[in-house]
Amino acid sequence: MVLKNIIFDWSGTLVNDLPPVMGATNFTLRKLGKKELSLDEFRADFCLPFTDFYEKMAPGCDLNQLEVWFHEAYIPLENTVHALDHAEDFLQFVKSNQKRTFLFSSMQRQHYESLLERIGFDQYLDHPYLGIVDKKERIGELILEHQILPEETLFIGDMVHDIETAHHGGLHSCAVLTGYTRLKELKDSEPELIVEDLGVLRELLTAADWSWNTVLERNSKPK
Template sequence: MKIKNIIFDWSGTLVDDLPAVWRATNEVFQKAGVPELSLDEFRKEFQLPFNSFYQRFLPDVDMEQLEIWFHGSFREKQDLVDGLPHAREFLRFCRDRHVRTFVLSTASNEHYQVQASKTGYGKYIDRPYLGVWDKRKRINAILKENDLHPDETLFIGDMEHDIDTAKHGGVRSCGVLTGYNKMHQLKAAEPDVLVEHLGELRERLQRDGMRLAKNGSRSDSEHPVPTVGAAIYNDEGKLLLIRTQKWSHKWGIPGGKIHRGETAEAAIIREVKEETNLVISGLRFIEQQDVIDPSEFYRAAHFILLNFDSRAHGLQQVLLNDEGEDWNWFEPKQALELDLNHPSRRLLEKLGED
């Protein structure tokens, strides 16, 4: 069936409030006299319903007091919250296709109103359900109140709890890699679809006429995808590597899909510019790889990967787009000691043999 209704999680799905929530939580921990969490530790440990999270770390502090501390701190940090990439375009996509839209979130009405006003997203939401600690306990009532058919309804979220909520309501589920949970956590929850961001989901729904093909289904991956990658060396002979969520946070070379009408060389120059801000030259084709359902990638896929090496001359500044998490220049031998994704390791080992 076609998707006619979409229920969004808010935090980590439409807006990026992770830095603000993490910092506010650490201020709560400070007041309670317990050690703070690093961002990675917070993402690993945080869970919904969030009272379960606090019960594990601060069992002796009253929940009402924790709420007072948290919201007081969060108000001071709310200017850090902004819309996620692709969210506005996805909401417009839904509006243009007369898809009914809802928000089901733990966020308070106070914080939602501030963020919805700042981002302008509020006008695209038909009805928000806010301050819901356990979404599993509300999903069925929401379906009934709004006469939503489960087979025509999609729940989109960034946490295991969101996927569990979708299953509890018998609706379709989509995990997005833009928020709190990391890829392995979302994969373990077994959503119907796992996407890097809402832009990818928009493309899939548009391609399939608002029908949702599960990851790895024939309609999702009928043909291999031609892609390009590049080992990039600077004037000191160091190699640029980046880390991305979609490759399980492993280090790898920049790259991406070849667009229709584009040569492989033009594609890698464009992809590198988009992903890193670097202008590369001296392209040399190295090898083709058949990358079939790589376990490190966030979904089943078949790539025909054309790999090059290249040069980035001068004092160019690396600026990652929203896909990248981290970057660095490495000595080639040092790079091989890193936790690399398999296609990148194979390329670097081949370059080391030349």
């Protein structure tokens, strides 16, 4: 089956925004009277939907207030967000092969738009879905709206929630190790494939002429 649609996560998949997101998360935790997280703790504990994360850290907290605090701390740090290596090459590769592209991100639209002048990835992303709190709940909407066939569609993300969303929608799944979540947790979510970065994925797709089955056959690891 040849892939025709690619759904991208944003943070940790196309851009590195871990420092500002971690900084703004720690600011929010401090406001809630909670302890800040170290990088290792953040990687282990941060999860999506972010509402689940805050419910775990500070049960019963006011979600609207959290967003205000997060935004306040994130905006001054925003200029530290940068494109990940291989991301633009990969996006160009996908578009030059006439694939349909989607962005499926929890990032708020205003944060995404304010980056576009520096990181102009919108030119490669046909259908951006932003501000998605629970991706699992919303993936069916994307599939229906664009009449995509799940077997022709690959979801690429860096977090367990991305992989669970792909499974939930019956989509193919690829985890990248350029983001927030560590290999062990990603493995446990059972993506069909895990790659170091999008550069590796590009090579695999080129060699398999976009046949996902071929990619998997050539890269299946003995259990």
